[in-house]
Amino acid sequence: MDPDIITQASDGIIEKLNEVTGAQPECTIYRVHRHLRNVNPKAYEPEIIVIGPYHRHNNNNEHLKMMEGHKLRYLKQLLNAKNPPDDVGRYVAALGRLEAEARRCYADLPETLTPAEFIQMLVLDGCFIVQLVRKFKSVMLREKNDPIFQMNWMINSLQRDLMLFENQLPFFVLCELYDLIEAPGQHSRFWYLLFTFFTSLYPGQGSEQMPIVDPRQVKHLLDFLHQSWLPPPRCSGGGSSHEVITLGTRLRFISSATRLKEANVKFDNKSKGNTLFDVRFEKGSMIMAPLTIEDRTESFLRNLIAYEQYYEHNQNNFVTDYVKFLDCIVDSSADVEILSRRGIIDNWLGDEGKVAEMVNKLGDSVAGPGNGFVYAKMFEDVHKHCRKRKNNWMAKLRRKYLYSPWAIVSVVVGLVLLLLTITQTLFTILQVV
Helix, strand or coil: CCHHHHHHHHHHHHHHHHHCCCCCCCCCECCCCHHHHHHCHHHHCCCCCCCCCCCCCCCCCHHHCHHHHHHHHHHHHHHHHCCCCCCHHHHHHHHHCCHHHHHCCECCCCCCCCHHHHHHHHHHHHHHHHHHHHHHHCHHHCCCCCHHHHCHHHHHHHHHHHCCCCCCCCHHHHHHHHHHHCCCCCHHHHHHHHHHHHHHHCCECCECCCCCCCHHHCCCHHHHHHHCECCCCCCCCCCCCCCCCCCCCCCCCCCCHHHHHHCCCEEEECCCCCCCCCCEEECCEEEECCEEECCCHHHHHHHHHHHHHHCCCCCCCHHHHHHHHHHHHCCCHHHHHHHHHCCCEEECCCCHHHHHHHHHHHCCCCCCCCCCCCCHHHHHHHHHHHHCHHHHHHHHHHHHCCCCHHHHHHHHHHHHHHHHHHHHHHHHHHHHC
């Protein structure tokens, strides 16, 4: 090969290597990757408000412009509420000192976003969030005829949009603004306001305000919500029913609720308990806490799953594991009906088929359970129960002969005819004798 070509190729690679920085920046706010987004793009997109840089200049965002006016109005109210009126320069200067650190949090920041535009975005978006949660708790802070608090649907949509994986500000930015608006070091109060605002978004029990830690240990609002939802006992250090799968063990998924019911598995509603994720199998009963499924549930779960896919959690991906478990036992509308009758699924969508379809797609393009799968031990216990001779025989009987009311009638008629035949045969024998 021509030595000049080898030299040119080598020089080109060396030039590119010199452009590579040392360590990867510690990003905390990403875009959802294409394979995950394509399953349901709308689940990751804001409905009424843009926060942060990722959706700011999308040409399809005409429906989001209304909230930009509300951001300015909330900031103006905030400044005028101070005595004397506050200067916006104080907020700009404070966030200007955090600009470089905040920029490093974004994995895909638009190159065209100037430092001044970036700081302006942090101030407007951050002050809106702080003011929103303050007003949500205190009616006295609300302006008369504030449309956000006059229409329930707007609060519901804001709760949904502000937790989206791509729709985030660094958490330390929000804490810095709260320090300026209220008083420095009052983070416990701010976290209480945030939790109060978002608590109705959780579709199941087990949410409580996370312990107060350094604000930089919280990445953003979605991380705050994740840390405020209690994991199963195994993940938090207790309970023996959620054991970690051993390395090299092949995980066998369990069957749908319909099939499990055929094998004498009962489903019990545990309305009082620690957390939605604490699912137990005891004495042939699957014990579960109620799960509410409404319009925002899919988006909430999908964004928490996306969050868990991007970060290491010491094998603590409890939302992803729960959704995988749910996908196992819900395969059709019949399974949803079984769980609804037992008070386990609270179906606000109305149509059991829609719930089944939603659950079946939640795990698409999501990395499968690893060695820390929360429900591994429970799955093995279910399999042992189903393999027992009596339960296995009952499952086959129900599947083959008792699968519908007409089939049951046919079996009963057949048994009656068989008994009549036997009786007639006995009478004939007795007559002969």
